[in-house]
Amino acid sequence: MISGRQVSPGHDGLDSSASSRLCRATSVALIALAACSTTDPVENYRWTSSGRAEDAATVGAGGSGGSPAATVSGGLSAAGTGGSSSAAAGAAGASGAEAGSTADAGSTSGSGGDVIDGGLVVDCEVPVAATPEFSKARLREAAADCALYHLCRFEAHAAYLEASVADYAASLAPEAHERAQQAWREAMAVWQQLELFQFGPLANPSLAAGKDSFQGQGIRDKIYAWPIAARCRVDEQVVGRAFVERGMDSALISGRGLYALETLLYYEGDDSACVSSTTTAKAYAALEPATLEAYKLDYAMAVAEDVVDVTRGVMKSFAPEEGNFRQQFVTAAAYPSEQEAMNVLGWALSYVEKEVKDWKLGLPAGYTLNAPVSEPEAHYAGTGHENLRANLLGFRSLFQGCGPHGEGLGFDDWLVAAGHAELAQDISVAWTGAHAVIAELPPLQRASEAELDRAYLALKVLTDLLKNELLGAGSPINLDLPSSVEGDTD
Amino acid sequence: MILNLWRAKNLERLARALLVPVDAAWLSALRIGLGVLLAISMARFLAYGWVDRLFVDPDFHFKYWGFHWIEPLPAPAMHGLFWLLLLASVTMALGLCFRLSALVLAAGLTYVQLIDVSTYLNHYYLAALLVWLLALSPAARLWSLDAWLGRQRGAAPGHTSVARGWLYLFRFQIGLVYTFAGLAKAQSDWLLHAQPLRIWLGSCTDLPILGPLFTLEGVPLSMSWAGFLFDTTIALWLSLRRTRRWAFALLVVFHALTRLLLPIGMFPFIMVTAASVFFLPGWPRALVARLARRVGRFSVARPTQPSTRVPTLVHERVPARVGWKARGLVLLGLAYCLVQLGLPLRHLAYGGNVLWHEQGMRFSWRVMVRAKGGNTRFIVQQRRTGQTWHVSPRRYLTAMQEMEMSGQPDLILQLARHVRRDLTQKGLGPVDVRVDARVALNGRRSRRFIDPNRNLAELSDGFGKRDWVLPGPSGPPPHTRPVL
Numbered sequence: 001m002i003s004g005r006q007v008s009p010g011h012d013g014l015d016s017s018a019s020s021r022l023c024r025a026t027s028v029a030l031i032a033l034a035a036c037s038t039t040d041p042v043e044n045y046r047w048t049s050s051g052r053a054e055d056a057a058t059v060g061a062g063g064s065g066g067s068p069a070a071t072v073s074g075g076l077s078a079a080g081t082g083g084s085s086s087a088a089a090g091a092a093g094a095s096g097a098e099a100g101s102t103a104d105a106g107s108t109s110g111s112g113g114d115v116i117d118g119g120l121v122v123d124c125e126v127p128v129a130a131t132p133e134f135s136k137a138r139l140r141e142a143a144a145d146c147a148l149y150h151l152c153r154f155e156a157h158a159a160y161l162e163a164s165v166a167d168y169a170a171s172l173a174p175e176a177h178e179r180a181q182q183a184w185r186e187a188m189a190v191w192q193q194l195e196l197f198q199f200g201p202l203a204n205p206s207l208a209a210g211k212d213s214f215q216g217q218g219i220r221d222k223i224y225a226w227p228i229a230a231r232c233r234v235d236e237q238v239v240g241r242a243f244v245e246r247g248m249d250s251a252l253i254s255g256r257g258l259y260a261l262e263t264l265l266y267y268e269g270d271d272s273a274c275v276s277s278t279t280t281a282k283a284y285a286a287l288e289p290a291t292l293e294a295y296k297l298d299y300a301m302a303v304a305e306d307v308v309d310v311t312r313g314v315m316k317s318f319a320p321e322e323g324n325f326r327q328q329f330v331t332a333a334a335y336p337s338e339q340e341a342m343n344v345l346g347w348a349l350s351y352v353e354k355e356v357k358d359w360k361l362g363l364p365a366g367y368t369l370n371a372p373v374s375e376p377e378a379h380y381a382g383t384g385h386e387n388l389r390a391n392l393l394g395f396r397s398l399f400q401g402c403g404p405h406g407e408g409l410g411f412d413d414w415l416v417a418a419g420h421a422e423l424a425q426d427i428s429v430a431w432t433g434a435h436a437v438i439a440e441l442p443p444l445q446r447a448s449e450a451e452l453d454r455a456y457l458a459l460k461v462l463t464d465l466l467k468n469e470l471l472g473a474g475s476p477i478n479l480d481l482p483s484s485v486e487g488d489t490d
Numbered sequence: 491m492i493l494n495l496w497r498a499k500n501l502e503r504l505a506r507a508l509l510v511p512v513d514a515a516w517l518s519a520l521r522i523g524l525g526v527l528l529a530i531s532m533a534r535f536l537a538y539g540w541v542d543r544l545f546v547d548p549d550f551h552f553k554y555w556g557f558h559w560i561e562p563l564p565a566p567a568m569h570g571l572f573w574l575l576l577l578a579s580v581t582m583a584l585g586l587c588f589r590l591s592a593l594v595l596a597a598g599l600t601y602v603q604l605i606d607v608s609t610y611l612n613h614y615y616l617a618a619l620l621v622w623l624l625a626l627s628p629a630a631r632l633w634s635l636d637a638w639l640g641r642q643r644g645a646a647p648g649h650t651s652v653a654r655g656w657l658y659l660f661r662f663q664i665g666l667v668y669t670f671a672g673l674a675k676a677q678s679d680w681l682l683h684a685q686p687l688r689i690w691l692g693s694c695t696d697l698p699i700l701g702p703l704f705t706l707e708g709v710p711l712s713m714s715w716a717g718f719l720f721d722t723t724i725a726l727w728l729s730l731r732r733t734r735r736w737a738f739a740l741l742v743v744f745h746a747l748t749r750l751l752l753p754i755g756m757f758p759f760i761m762v763t764a765a766s767v768f769f770l771p772g773w774p775r776a777l778v779a780r781l782a783r784r785v786g787r788f789s790v791a792r793p794t795q796p797s798t799r800v801p802t803l804v805h806e807r808v809p810a811r812v813g814w815k816a817r818g819l820v821l822l823g824l825a826y827c828l829v830q831l832g833l834p835l836r837h838l839a840y841g842g843n844v845l846w847h848e849q850g851m852r853f854s855w856r857v858m859v860r861a862k863g864g865n866t867r868f869i870v871q872q873r874r875t876g877q878t879w880h881v882s883p884r885r886y887l888t889a890m891q892e893m894e895m896s897g898q899p900d901l902i903l904q905l906a907r908h909v910r911r912d913l914t915q916k917g918l919g920p921v922d923v924r925v926d927a928r929v930a931l932n933g934r935r936s937r938r939f940i941d942p943n944r945n946l947a948e949l950s951d952g953f954g955k956r957d958w959v960l961p962g963p964s965g966p967p968p969h970t971r972p973v974l
Contacts, residue, residue, distance in 0.1 A: 135974050136695075210889065338696035358882060367880040418692060419971045423935065464865060464928065473863030473893055474930030476970050478693040481863070481893050 120160055120186060124152035128401065128408040134417040136342055141330045142409040143345055146402035147197040148318055148326065150394070154194055155311045157187035161261070162304040169297040181265050185383055187307075188258055191224055192387045196351050196394030199344045200325045201317040210482025212344045214335050215325060217317075222310045225253035227359060227373040231273035232280065234260045238295050239272075239283040248306040254374070256303055257310075264300040266380035339478065346471055346479035349398060349411070353463040356391045360384065361459060364444050365452035376444070384444040388455070392435045400428060411470070420476045423469055430462035505812040505820045508655030512771040514631045517652050518585070519774040520660065521592075521629040523763035524620060525583025528595065531617070531756045532576035541572050543888065544609050545602070550886045550908055552607040552894075552901045555951065560604045571598060582624070585634020592625030607901060608894035612857050613757035616667060620764060623663065627656050659823055660767040663830065665725030667761070670834040670855035672721030677859075678966065679845075681718060684710035685932040685967040686861030692972035694751050704972045720744055728768035741765050752858060840955050846931060846962025848898050849955070862897040864929030864936055868909050871922045880926075881909055897929055899940060899959045906946035923947040933967040 127145035164183035168176040198204070198211045198220055205216035221228070233255025237243050242250040251260075270292070272284035287295065317323035328334035332341040360377055362368030364384075378384045401408025406428075415424035437458040441447055447455075468474065472481045535541050546565045553560065562568060575598045581591040599618040603610065630636045631649050640648065679685045691704040691713070703709055720740070727737035745758035766773065837850025844850050845860045868881040883892045883905060895901040906923040913921050922945045930936040937960075940946075944958045 137974075332696065339693040342693070354884075362880070369879050369881055369885070414973070417971065417973045419969050420933075422968075467865035468863075468928045468936035469930050471863075472865070472930075473861055473897065474933075474936065475861075475863065476689055476930075476933040476968070478689050478861070481889060 120157055122153055122156040124149055124156070126402055126404065128403045132409075132413070134409065134413045136338060136414070137330055137332075139409050139411070139414055140332065140341060140345065142402060143197070143348075143398060144200070144318065144326045144329045146397050146408070147194070147200070147202075148315065149402060150190065150194045150197060150397070151311060151315050154187065154190045155308065155315065157183070157190050158304070158308045158311050161187045162301075162308050165261070165265075165297070165300050165304045169301055172293075177265070181381070184258070184261055184265055185381065185386070188262075188378065188381075188383065189386055189390045191258060192390030193394035193397060195220075195224075195355070195391060196348055196398050198351065199348050200329060201314055201323065203344075203348075210347055210350070212347075214340065214344065215328070219310060219314050219317075221253040222248075222257060223307055224258045225256075226259055226377050227355075227371070227375075228254045229259045229375045230254040231263050231267065231375070232275075232278075234263050234299070235272045235274050235284055236280045238264075238292070238299050239280055239287065241295065241298070243299060243302050248302060251303075257307060260303045261300060261307070262378060262381050264296050264303070342477075343480045345398075346411070346475075347482040349395065349466060350471060350482055352391060352395050352459070353466055356388060357456065357459045357463045360388060360391075361452065361456050364447070365456040366449070367456055379445070382443045382445060385438070385441045385447070388438050388441065389435070392431065392438060396431060396435075399431070414477055415470075418477050423465070423476065427462065427465050427470065430465055434458045434462045501817060501820065502812055505816055508653055508658065508820055508823075509812065509816060510654040511649075511651035512654045512657055513775070514628065514650055514652045514771075515633075515774040516767060516769065516771045517624075517627060517629045517656060517660075518632040518634065520620075520763070520767060521585065521588075521624055522583045522633065523766070524617075524624065524760070525579045525581075527756055527759050527763060528599075528617060528621070529576050529579035529583065532572050532579055534755070535572050536569070536576070541569055543890070545605055548606065548888050548891055550891075550905070551605055552891070552904050554604055554607055555900075555953075557604045560601070562605045571602070574598065575602075582621075585630040585636050588630035588634055588636050589625065592621060592629070596621040596625045606891070607852075607898075608891045610852055611757075612667075612855055613754070613760055615853060616764075617756075617760060619663060620660075620760075623656075623659060628652050654771075655820065655823060657767065657771055659826070660764070661725075661729070662827055664761075664764045664767060665729075666830055666834075667855050667857075668721050668725050671857045672718055672723070673834075674854070674856040674859045675714070675718040675721060677845075679932045680714050680859060683932075683967050683969070684714040685970065686859070687714050687717070688970040688972060689861045689933055690752060692970060695972050695974050697750070700750075702974065705974055707971075710972065717744075724765075725768075728765060734768060738765065738768070748858075754858070757857075843962040846929075847956065847959045848900070851898075860897075860932060862929060862931045863893065864896040864927060864939060866892075866896045866902055866925060866927040866939075868906060869924045869926055869942075870909060870913060870918075871924070872918055873920045873922060886912070896927065897939075899956055900951050902927060902940060903946050903949060903951050903958075906949075910947035921947070931963060931967075933970045934963050934965070937963060 127142065127149050161180070161183040164176070164180040168180040170176075194202075198216075200212060200215050201217040202220040203209075203212035203216035204218050204221065205211075205213055207213045209216075230252075233252045235255075237251050237255055237260075248256060270289065272281040274281040274284070276282075284292070318326040320327065325334070329341060332338040335341040335344070358368050359371045359373050363371055363373060363376065376384060378387055396406045398410060400406030400410040400412050402410075412424035412428060415421065415427075434455075437455050441451060441455050444452070467481070469476070471479045535544075542565065545562045545568050551562065563571060575595055578591045578595040578598065581587055582595055596618060599614070599621060603614055603618060628649065629652075631652065637648060675681065680687070688710045691710050695701040695704055697704075724737060724741060724744075727733040728741070730737075742762055745762050748754060749758040770776070834850075834854035834856075837844040837854065840847065840849040844854075844856070845862065866883055868883070870879045870881050871877070883895060886905060886908065887895065895905060902925060906925060910919070910921055910923050913919055924942055924944065925940045925946055926942060927939040928936040929939040939960060941958045941960055946958070949958060
């Protein structure tokens with residue numbers, strides 16, 4: 001069990017069970033920042049490229065790549081962190097590939113109890129149940145706590161992303177741009193783990209979506225709505241600037257959140273994605289390059305701030321004061337029956353079947369004939385392969401346990417308790433196989449047909465087990481398939 | 491044989507025995523009860539959005555053999571149909587335009603079932619059968635608006651009895667359901683391993699009081715045996731006068747439990763209502779009279795006391811001569827019984843495990859005896875280029891259709907042929923369609939279901955044995971432990 005250092009009270013609104021045990025994300029560095037506002041904030045951010053924790057006070061001067069830690073040059077402020085920021089962010093220095101690999105590795109315990117998460121030092125406590133004895137309520141508790149843990153990590157990254165974007169907007173320096181891009185990658189890597197936790201307020205409430213029709217509020221789409229994504233929707237906000245007056249709710253989900261930030265930070269063209277005859281495209285073309293850039297950055301800052309706000313909102317909804325979802329989930333009180341709550345949790349796992357195998361991998365591999373994907377995932381950033389790895393890590397968090405190597409309660413413990421240890425073992429082995437293959441996968445645009453084929457088939461071994469045996473009418477633990485509970489049976 | 495029977499004196503004797511008039515009260519009570527339940531059932535379809543989800547939303551519908559021409563109505567008409575069936579259920583219960591109401595209801599239920607095989611449920615099928623029988627029976631002779639209106643118009647009082655054959659026919663039908671449901675449990679998965687009950691009980695461990703009991707070793711197996719013994723013998727206990735009341739009480743408890751533990755909708759209510767046919771024909775009057783005595787407010791005539799307001803059967807007698815119409819009806823009834831007996835036994839012609847290959851599964855009252863699910867993926871190969879695609883059924887089906895299809899070979903075949911048609915229309919043809927299908931039965935590990943080397947696009951379905959379905963599992967299912 002990795003335990004975070006408790007340096008501050010929990011998040012606003014989170015109760016003791018949720019926040020104090022899980023989400024003490026207030027960073028060591030930002031506490032120092034808050035305490036000494038005149039200090040150059042850069043000094044208080046830490047970044048490692050080697051996965052080794054560095055004490056903020058000892059962070060040395062620049063360097064990149066091979067350097068274990070690097071101090072950021074340029075003014076990076078904790079914009080938007082007002083009061084409850086959780087980021088203890090580091091400066092740039094890691095190369096993209098290195099950062100990607102550290103993100104994949106998930107969280108590791110750093111010196112002094114902090115957790116190195118990608119290149120960021122965060123203080124989120126990994127929830128690993130004290131008792132190995134299985135019960136369905138304990139599994140739900142572990143899953144809810146794990147979701148909170150990943151939310152806590154994501155909030156830290158989102159806050160750093162917000163600060164990085166603000167820094168870039170202020171300086172327009174190329175290195176600040178790189179930092180912002182890197183911060184986006186780190187945040188996305190954590191978010192992709194959270195994609196496996198689509199139950200409760202994050203989840204889509206529609207029955208057809210097959211997520212959580214009981215407690216879903218669709219908040220996930222405000223942060224990341226893929227496969228619903230359209231650069232034209234981003235362009236509309238950039239030139240229309242409706243968000244300035246009417247706030248982020250004026251933006252469609254296809255043009256906000258992490259996707260919008262990806263296009264704003266990575267897309268290098270000066271064209272609009274909207275049809276040339278549209279008002280947006282004409283306005284886009286009429287803007288001076290400098291004005292367009294300024295507008296893009298305005299929107300990027302608004303989006304980044306919104307991502308942080310929405311994330312905090314989700315975390316609060318787990319707390320008794322705001323929605324008490326955690327407790328309602330643990331007791332299954334918010335669901336028609338305990339089994340429905342377990343179904344919802346099981347459906348979260350099926351993200352690797354539909355979204356990951358069929359859409360993210362099946363389309364480029366040529367196995368999927370069509371899918372409701374408007375744009376390939378992360379194709380501007382070229383990090384689709386990193387997302388796949390993170391999705392698998394998220395799967396392990398839920399199926400095996402939230403610990404860095406799958407420790408804790410998960411579905412595998414349920415299978416074992418129910419007398420189906422062999423199936424649990426086979427799923428874990430299939431996960432290991434898929435993870436090993438996908439870890440070697442190059443960026444999807446560069447991957448050969450054979451590499452994509454190998455990754456798809458390795459993942460299919462895992463998803464076949466899910467769909468054939470873990471979920472559905474043949475499930476030994478009676479977990480239904482998503483969206484299939486529609487009516488009577490006999 | 492039928493002709494011999496027609497000529498034989500046996501038929502005359504049988505017909506006379508079946509034509510003995512009995513009080514029509516039981517039939518009217520069944521009409522009212524079933525009408526109310528079906529009205530609720532239709533209302534559930536409308537309220538829960540099932541009309542859209544089951545009939546309107548799907549782009550593809552699985553057809554019954556010989557009924558490929560049945561198509562769903564457009565959405566507004568489909569909703570209108572269910573409203574019409576709701577109305578027909580109510581009017582049938584009221585006995586208003588009874589014959590028309592019941593025929594509309596029976597035809598409507600049949601049509602709805604024929605739209606898509608994947609919506610097949612034993613209790614929908616039973617409901618349709620019972621309504622057809624009701625529609626053909628004189629179920630509106632008593633306690634109906636038709637009879638009341640007739641009396642208001644000064645018509646002579648009609649019959650207050652029905653031929654005993656109707657009673658026997660309904661008893662046969664209900665007894666058949668229970669008995670075959672019981673016989674379907676006479677297999678090792680159910681009786682030796684308590685599967686799939688162990689799996690289902692595992693999802694009910696949160697129930698107050700009962701839930702923790704399910705986790706005790708021995709409880710699932712005891713419940714399996716109890717279910718088996720109940721189903722196979724309840725018709726007998728209901729038929730015996732001495733045990734009838736206790737058997738009915740047990741039946742109510744049994745169905746209350748199944749309603750509590752399993753998502754079987756209206757089935758328990760339909761069965762409890764239908765099982766009332768095992769009581770004496772005049773049971774509703776006796777019940778009302780008893781209640782009235784308790785309440786002390788009403789005075790209701792007893793079955794043996796004729797009354798102008800509540801007429802009874804005493805006026806009717808067996809006709810002196812059994813006409814051709816009556817003989818025909820008796821033969822028709824016998825034929826119906828033979829078909830109903832034969833359908834659940836047809837699986838014997840195919841051998842193997844019917845729960846696996848499904849040949850002989852539908853219309854045979856194998857109620858809640860399998861937890862079967864799997865995954866099907868169509869492997870489509872373009873003949874010209876050799877290009878291969880993995881086609882997910884979800885491209886054509888709703889989640890519920892996909893779930894149903896995955897365990898039923900004839901549905902997999904239907905979709906395979908549809909995939910070929912669809913891709914050919916899109917200019918990708920000609921294509922071969924093979925299938926990667928695995929299925930898990932009663933808690934076992936999944937195994938391959940369909941021969942992956944067979945090009946399903948070239949096969950057609952019929953009544954012959956499906957040699958493209960691979961053999962089912964032979965070993966016992968694992969020992970599932972319900973956990974808290």
